[in-house]
Amino acid sequence: MADYRIRTVTQVLENIAFRAELGCDTVVLTDFSKLLAIPLRDGCDLMDVIGRRLRAQAAE
Template sequence: MKAIHPDNRFMAFTSNCTDMPTLFVDTHAPLDILTDAANYRIRAVTQVLENLSMRGSIECESFILSDFALLCAIPLRDGCDVLDVVGRRMRARPSTGA
């Protein structure tokens, strides 16, 4: 992920499919909103994968598995991008040492 310059409010998601990004994260959004957004994406994929793991054998063509993996990877990557923003914002806070 690219570094966030303090003047750049919006950072492109790494999951954008072209060199001209259209999806962004607001790096100035409140931390609880950012955390909720990341949580939503990660939990959605987790739920799908947990449901699949409870099934018996699943047989399908390799191209279907490849498409499914991409379908899961995009929201996971978006969630990780948002968590990276949260982490950077939290590390940039002044410490309140005891």
């Protein structure tokens, strides 16, 4: 998962850096949305882990 994050951030930064050469804002926006989705997904994963731990504690 860390490699996905690094690749996505790298791609976004490169697209922003060469934005004038790309001529396509759609690519930048797509990569930016992927970048923003990462912390959202991490938050969902964290909530899943917390939920499992709380259910396990309640079952004891």
